[in-house]
Amino acid sequence: MTAKQTPLYETHQKYGGKMVEFGGWLLPVQYTGILDEHKTVRAKAGLFDVSHMGEVLVKGPDALAFLQKLVTNDVARIADTQVQYTPMCYPDGGTVDDLLIYRRSQAEYFLVINAANIDKDWQWLQENSAGFQVELTNLSAVTAELALQGPMAETILSKLTDAPLAGLPYYWFIPETIVAGKKVMVSRTGYTGEDGFEIYCHPQEAVDLWEAVMEAGKPYGLMPAGLGCRDTLRFEAALPLYGHELSATITPMEAGLCKFISLDKGEFNGRNVLAQQKQAGLKRKIAGFAVTGRGIPRAEYPVVCEGKTIGSVTTGSYAPTLDKNIGLALMEAGYAKIGQKIAIEIRGKQVPAEVIPKPFYRKGKQS
Known part of the structure; x- marks a missing residue:
């Protein structure tokens, strides 16, 4: 099956995007480099193509x-x-x-x-x-989406719209407004741990919008950003990625998402199991860890303690903002205590690590 392309495929190539296949789509993993793009989003702003959503x-x-x-x-x-x-x-x-x-x-x-x-x-x-x-109605094929993320996002987007962005709280949206002459929906949301906006538009207008945002962002250091730094940014903020921290075999309770589970609202799919997990206590859960030895943890690497395998890494990476090798792992709940000494099996070697609090990064703060 051939991979799908977003309306911005040729634009990414023009900007030097290195294209990879992700979830059946051809998308840029990076432009200038993951580290560079990551730091730019944390300090200034980055523009992502998320039209595959x-x-x-x-x-x-x-x-x-x-x-x-x-x-x-x-x-x-x-x-x-x-x-x-x-x-x-x-x-x-x-x-x-x-x-x-x-x-x-x-x-x-x-x-x-x-x-x-x-x-x-x-x-x-x-x-x-x-x-x-x-x-x-499945609108996936007729909707494109750009994500402008970083502390300069509001300043940049304000150059292109009269919409009252300053008064838009986090996790609210403007159903219809004009950005760079195009009719769009704008929300103050994102997946990076930073302030930012997501802009939903017609696929035919995505290229013009991208170029307009990039132009408006020039004085503020805006860069195009790829999937590589989207992952390291969301991971530092300990935001789950489906297929890693969440899956058909991992419940939201095990993933630590209890504040998004409303057991008292009435019946819903999975309620009985989630209520049981809450009442009886979890047998396993997602925990954060930092590698104290040498090596970068990767998904599916075994987590070991006292000679036995107690879980596996769901996401692991070098965290640029923290300058540490860290990870998230699904492990036996008894070991998921802050300060617990564990080891990650990296290429056959047991590398020492320690359970640490998550999120690893909060806007303006880092652990």
Whole structure:
């Protein structure tokens, strides 16, 4: 199967993007270099193409009731033009996906889902819609998305729009506004641990928007940013990546996402299992660690303690902001205590490490 291209494929090549396949899409892993782009997003701003993400519109009198059954968070708590992060579970508590819900009204919601899960999620939404008065529309093919992230994001975007960005709180959105002469939706969201905006537009307007944002950002040091630094940025902020910290076999409770699980809202897929996990205590959980020896941990490397394997790494990397080799691992809960000495098996060698608090990085602070 040939990999899909976003509307910005040729633009990435023009900017020197090194293209790789990710979740069935050809996307830039880097331009000037992962480290350079990572540091620029933390200090100034970076522009990402996230047009591979999936989008689904949920409309109808039962839209709220339908979403309440599907996801773990309490959708009734969000107001019009507010955004909510939530996992979505199978009845056995395993994770179908994690997504963003944009509430346009009580009868209309816009969902943003992970690129690699579009087909699976679309099928799951349709299967679960039986008995609900809802209309589902898969908008993935007709929606492009840019993410402008970093402390200079508001300054840069303000050059291209009259929208009241300064008054837009984190996790709220403007359903319709004009940016660089194009009609778009803008939200104050992102996946980097920094301030920033995500801009949703028609695919035919993505190139013009990209160029306009890059031009406006020139005086502020804006750089195009690839998937490589998107991963190191989200990882420093300990934001989960589906297929790593969340999966069909890892529940949101095990992933440490309990604040996005509303057990008191009524029935929803996976509720019984998640409630049981909370009550009985977790057998395993995602924990953060820092390598104290030499070596970079990678996904699936074994985690060892006292001669036995107690889990495996879900994400591991050099963290540029912290200048440390760190990781996230799914491990036996008894060992997931801050300060616990563990070892990561790196190419057959047991390298010493220690469990540390997460997130590893908070805007303006680092651990």
